[in-house]
Amino acid sequence: xxxxxxxxxxxxxxxxxxxxxxxxxxxxxxxxxxxxxxxxxxxxxxxxxxxxxxxxxxxxxxxxxxxxxx
Numbered sequence: 592x593x594x595x596x597x598x599x600x601x602x603x604x605x606x607x608x609x610x611x612x613x614x615x616x617x618x619x620x621x622x623x624x625x626x627x628x629x630x631x632x633x634x635x636x637x638x639x640x641x642x643x644x645x646x647x648x649x650x651x652x653x654x655x656x657x658x659x660x661x
Contacts, residue, residue: 611631623637
């Protein structure tokens with residue numbers, strides 16, 4: 592009985608690792624970098640401030656980003 596319990600725990604850990612493994616995508620202009628996984632999504636935008644001529648970043652983090660109901 593212990594061996595089957597250990598196997599179930601190992602399989603569950605492997606599934607959780609797969610669900611958290613991100614796919615990295617960058618835009619052509621290097622304005623946005625996104626990390627998308629099944630359980631989360633993280634996007635970082637680099638925006639040019641026209642007054643100062645400098646960049647600032649905006650971050651967007653979503654938990655369960657894929658809405659299958661719409």
